[in-house]
Amino acid sequence: MQLIPLLSTVPSLFLAEAGLGIGVFVSIGLIVLAIVALVKTAKIVPQRQAFVIERLGKYHRTLDAGFHILIPFIDRVAYRHSLKEMAMDVPPQMCITKDNIAIEIDGILYMQVLDAKLASYGIENYYYAASQLAQTTLRSEIGKLELDKTFEERDTMNARVIAALDKASESWGLKITRYEIANIKPPQSVQDALEKQMRAERERRSQIALSEGTREAQINVAEGQKQDTIKNSEALKQKQINEAEGKAREIELLAGATASGIRQIADAIMQPGGKEAVNLRVAEQYVIQFGKLAKTNNTMIIPSNLSDIGGTVAGLSRVLDSIKVPTDAATQALAQVSPPPVPRI
Numbered sequence: 001m002q003l004i005p006l007l008s009t010v011p012s013l014f015l016a017e018a019g020l021g022i023g024v025f026v027s028i029g030l031i032v033l034a035i036v037a038l039v040k041t042a043k044i045v046p047q048r049q050a051f052v053i054e055r056l057g058k059y060h061r062t063l064d065a066g067f068h069i070l071i072p073f074i075d076r077v078a079y080r081h082s083l084k085e086m087a088m089d090v091p092p093q094m095c096i097t098k099d100n101i102a103i104e105i106d107g108i109l110y111m112q113v114l115d116a117k118l119a120s121y122g123i124e125n126y127y128y129a130a131s132q133l134a135q136t137t138l139r140s141e142i143g144k145l146e147l148d149k150t151f152e153e154r155d156t157m158n159a160r161v162i163a164a165l166d167k168a169s170e171s172w173g174l175k176i177t178r179y180e181i182a183n184i185k186p187p188q189s190v191q192d193a194l195e196k197q198m199r200a201e202r203e204r205r206s207q208i209a210l211s212e213g214t215r216e217a218q219i220n221v222a223e224g225q226k227q228d229t230i231k232n233s234e235a236l237k238q239k240q241i242n243e244a245e246g247k248a249r250e251i252e253l254l255a256g257a258t259a260s261g262i263r264q265i266a267d268a269i270m271q272p273g274g275k276e277a278v279n280l281r282v283a284e285q286y287v288i289q290f291g292k293l294a295k296t297n298n299t300m301i302i303p304s305n306l307s308d309i310g311g312t313v314a315g316l317s318r319v320l321d322s323i324k325v326p327t328d329a330a331t332q333a334l335a336q337v338s339p340p341p342v343p344r345i
Contacts, residue, residue: 111176
């Protein structure tokens, strides 16, 4: 009898335990749902990024950097874009130059997303599109240039590629900031020809530099010789001037001395006993000079009155007597007369 109440309480215990387990599962489910809703609702956008939000599959808005609240299960983040400047390698490609030479060119493209909505819905893949457009534009520009110009016109080609990409990327929400040609690789045969050309050009420049140096050296030597000749001629001219001035001064002094000597002789002759002294001096010189004739020449001219030295002296005395004695005034005038001036050079 006592077992019947005990057996009746067993089902109620099982039901209580089952209800407790369901409550726990429901609680856990609600907690998980709350967490998912919180994750779907709260969004934190990092700096220099943009999130594109779609509501029920349609564009709703663009989230900038910061904290944002969304409606769970209705709003979703469809696209995430970085607003930083990005660098992308443009794959190598073969291009044909104007002179029909195939070269391999690759480059680097720099771009930046300005409008996240256009970058999401304006084009499917703007990386691929920008790369393909850069390659096609570069091929077109290379075809306008010869091989030698491709190395010189890099800046021009870069600017033209940027202009073409910038115009096309306006509807993509992109800004093409830069494009740089990384490598230009011509065929090996062309590289060998260019190497020979560069070697010949270096040799030509070396020879030109050597010839210019030789020419400058010869010009310097000639200029030095010219200056030396000018200096020597100026020195010779100054020497001749100095010698001429010295000779002129010498002649002037000799003339003055000769005139002074003549005046003194004239004064001495006019003195008492001067005539006798002159006669004696003339006789001495006559004998001396006649004696020299015998030493210098084999042939001698002997005067007819060789023994009559006194007659010769007497004849000279008569010549002196025929000269009138000058007055004192005339003597003073003669003393004042100076020899004619010698012209200076």
